[in-house]
Amino acid sequence: xxxxxxxxxxxxxxxxxxxxxxxxxxxxxxxxxxxxxxxxxxxxxxxxxxxxxxxxxxxxxxxxxxxxxxxxxxxxxxxxxxxxxxxxxxxxxxxxxxxxxxxxxxxxxxxxxxxxxxxxxxxxxxxxxxxxxxxxxxxxxxxxxxxxxxxxxxxxxxxxxxxxxxxxxxxxxxxxxxxxxxxxxxxxxxxxxxxxxxxxxxxxxxxxxxxxxxxxxxxxxxxxxxxxxxxxxxxxxxxxxxxxxxxxxxxxxxxxxxxxxxxxxxxxxxxxxxxxxxxxxxxxxxxxxxxxxx
Numbered sequence: 001x002x003x004x005x006x007x008x009x010x011x012x013x014x015x016x017x018x019x020x021x022x023x024x025x026x027x028x029x030x031x032x033x034x035x036x037x038x039x040x041x042x043x044x045x046x047x048x049x050x051x052x053x054x055x056x057x058x059x060x061x062x063x064x065x066x067x068x069x070x071x072x073x074x075x076x077x078x079x080x081x082x083x084x085x086x087x088x089x090x091x092x093x094x095x096x097x098x099x100x101x102x103x104x105x106x107x108x109x110x111x112x113x114x115x116x117x118x119x120x121x122x123x124x125x126x127x128x129x130x131x132x133x134x135x136x137x138x139x140x141x142x143x144x145x146x147x148x149x150x151x152x153x154x155x156x157x158x159x160x161x162x163x164x165x166x167x168x169x170x171x172x173x174x175x176x177x178x179x180x181x182x183x184x185x186x187x188x189x190x191x192x193x194x195x196x197x198x199x200x201x202x203x204x205x206x207x208x209x210x211x212x213x214x215x216x217x218x219x220x221x222x223x224x225x226x227x228x229x230x231x232x233x234x235x236x237x238x239x240x241x242x243x244x245x246x247x248x249x250x251x252x253x254x255x256x257x258x259x260x261x262x263x264x265x266x267x268x269x270x271x272x273x274x275x276x277x278x279x280x281x282x283x284x285x286x287x288x289x290x291x292x293x294x
Contacts, residue, residue, distance in 0.1 A: 005041075005089065005212040006221065008082050009191070014040035017222075020232050021254050023247065025261060025268075029275030030282075031247050033232075033239050036214070038161035038191045039112040043080045048115070055111045066118075066130055066138055066145040073119045089211050090116065090159060090188050091123045097209050098186050104154040105129045105139065105182070109173050116190055117159035129156065135176040151182030163189040163197035163208070170204060194218075194240060215240055248282040255292050 009015040016035040018024050023031040042048045051072065058065040077084050094100060107129035108117025114130060121128035121140070128140040129148060139148040156177055158169070169187065177184045187201050192210035201208040212218070216237050223233040238246040251258055261273035276282070277289075 005086065005190070006218075008041055008086065009212070010227065012040040012044050012082065014038055014191075017228070017232065017236070020229075020235060021250065021257065023250065023257065025272040027272065028281075029272050029279055030244075031251070031257070031276075032243065033235050036162060036191060036193060039115050041083065041086050041161070041190060042115045043076060043083050047076070047080075051115065052111060055114070062132065062136070062138060063145045066140065069114060070118055070122075070128075070140065070145075073115065074122065077119050086190060086211070087116065087119045087123060090120050090190065093188055093209055093211065094120070094124060094157060094186075098157065098207075100124050100126070102155060103157045103186075105151070105156045107131060107156050107158045107173065107177070107184070108160065109133075109158070109168060112161040113159060116161060120159045120188070126157075131173055131176050133172065135172060135179070137176055137180065149180065151177060151180040154182040155185045156182055157186045157188065158184055158206075160187065160189045162191040162193060163187070163201070163210070164193045164195050166197040166200035166204075169197075169201060169206065174204060174206070195243070244282065248284075251282060252284075252288065255288070259292055 014037050018033045023033055024035055025031055037045070037048070039048045039052070042051060054072070055065065055069065058068065077087055094103065103124065103126055105128070106117055106121035106124060106126050108114045109131045110133050118128050118130070118140075130138045130140070130145070137148040138145045158173055163169075174184045184206055187206050187208045189197070189208065189210045192198055192213040194213050194215040198208040198210070219228065219233050219236045219240070222228045223230065228236070235246070258273060258276065261269050262277065264270050264273070
């Protein structure tokens with residue numbers, strides 16, 4: 001394989017790591033030391049964002065969207081060596097760990113899963129399934145997409161760009177399969193954030209696999225390549241082990257992080273910092289809030 005996933009996460013900027021004590025502000029009103037945009041493995045940020053915009057612009061015509069999307073991912077597979085390496089890696093994993101003869105369909109959920117699931121299905125020569133957020137489903141075979149109402153007895157492999165806590169699987173994709181009498185048997189996540197998603201999938205009867213997993217060995221490898229220094233490496237490892245407590249300690253030791261965010265010229269950061277303050281997300285005591293006013 002000319003590209004490995006580790007290298008591609010960096011070269012495509014799918015993984016973005018914050019400077020020490022300058023965490024990212026997440027939409028949940030929490031903070032963290034990195035962003036992971038698995039869909040950038042489509043090639044780069046620009047290509048991935050353009051494909052997302054294309055999906056949003058054409059989502060009212062679902063069949064037409066999926067036909068055009070199929071054409072786009074096939075063309076990108078032919079042209080982009082990095083994306084091709086990701087797809088080939090997922091296909092090889094499916095063949096080695098599952099056996100393609102056991103798979104009846106390859107599914108993906110709206111929207112980012114489709115970047116990878118459609119092409120994996122094509123390379124495995126299996127019908128593709130596309131699930132929408134409202135649990136509508138379309139299947140692709142014989143060069144056309146049609147609504148899928150019955151999957152009785154079908155064994156399905158789901159391919160996703162990443163897994164965190166597997167909430168989308170549990171909330172949407174597995175129920176969408178079950179209501180059509182199929183079975184979601186396996187999951188291949190291009191990136192596993194190492195935050196309990198694989199374990200959750202196992203609890204729901206789904207065998208989980210990944211191309212790469214974030215965690216201490218991954219962060220140590222980043223340090224060994226010179227991408228990270230020791231303090232940043234330890235910050236990432238601490239976050240991986242205790243996301244809430246490690247970030248709470250950071251804000252306690254460096255209250256200026258929250259103070260500056262509350263007065264940030266960036267409206268999005270201000271809003272997220274205010275959300276943290278109003279919800280007291282990290283359970284700070286009154287003394288902390290008094291110190292913050294200083």
